[in-house]
Amino acid sequence: MTGLIGAVSQVVLVAVGSPLLAGLMRQVRARLEGRAGAGVAQPWRDLRKLARKEPITPHGTGWVFRLAPLVLAGTVLVVAAVVPLVTTLSPMDGVADLFAVTALLALGSVALALGGLDTGTAFGGMGASREVTVMALVEPTILLSVFALSVRVGSTNLGAIVTSAVHDPLEVISPVSLLAAVALAVVTIAETGRIPVDNPSTHLELTMIHEAMILEYSGPDLALIEWASAMRLSVLLGLLASLFAPWGIATAGAGLAAVVLGMAALVIKVAALGVLLAAGEVFMAKLRLFRIPELLAGSFMLALLAVAASFFLA
């Protein structure tokens, strides 16, 4: 029962909190740039307005274009339900497998890339090709870095990995964890399209990755995509926090109080990571597109070292 409540509460928390996280990150950036900022609730205002607007289906687009936002939002919601963020006792624990979660995230990205291609515009195709390039380099790194952590547990179940880290906190401070954490942090930035891989607030079509794919979406469809992108960011940041700072997560035998504590811990951890990421973005410029594979290859190398270390140090 606690598991069910925990799973529902983490979906609700991710669904409601993600736009606020996006607002918080924009606000941090605005303050560091000397601006006043639009306020933390601005992404929710944007979503409310977009949901009321007229949906437009451009000429020549088909069901792929219509379906992509739904698939994207659906996969993120499923991931939010199964990944151990508030509790490790999700009733859908069987799906919380490393490979299943990575594949679900990839399914969402591929759906959106196909949606971008379906418009037939130059920028849609360009954005889709770039997104798939980045994804092809990111997915192996996610798999490898979490795999490095799963070696000592002997299971690829994310719940089992986090449970073992909760029971033995010193495990977190090891060369394996450190290497995997850096690799996973880099791919989180790449996967969610933040600086230095992609600039979420760019107006230059030639430098866009994520934005270029969604240029043709409008109204409720666009609202769904922006909401799903914010949720992806918070789920990945939450996963990062759960794997490398698993304090406060409700484990087996925990009561309702532990779930509430887990929710508070999740909010604090994800907000702290978000603030850190936004502050880091102020100090950095976007990388040239052809330099991105180098960055991602570096993170893949770290993940590979983490796996090697987990075998030799075990």
Place this chain on the structure above:
Amino acid sequence: MIGLWRKIRKTGRVAEPAPERADGEVVPRAAELGGSVQIRHVDAGSCNGCEVEIASAFGPVYDAERYGARLVASPRHADALLVTGPVTRNMEVALRRSHEAVPEPRLVVALGDCARDCGAFAGAYGVVGAVKDVVPVDVEVPGCPPPPEAIVEALRGLTGR
């Protein structure tokens, strides 16, 4: 990086305090947008004077973003078109099509004297007419170029904040 951090610490907040709105009127058609207006800027043949002023309206000092206005990259994402300059022959179709690409409810802001009545370019051979001759205009901002304060004031009339 340390140098940049020191600069941030030393500079602090650049944005000027939000001025009181002269007339608390909100453009009626913008009321349902609820404090969030995405804007697509269309240069229909401007001399770039207005663009410089738009850039400073969205810069740190005037910070139009704090009132809920934001420039976006696609007319499909937009609620309002911000049109500058007299409409030239080459931009007439482009302007019409960008206007059609904006989902309802859509608004048009004609920025600067050229956009309102062709200004210095009235009667020139390459000019079709003012913005209102091509697409319906909801808000006009006078000036050549209009100062950032006037642009921010007009945008606040759309966002109602």
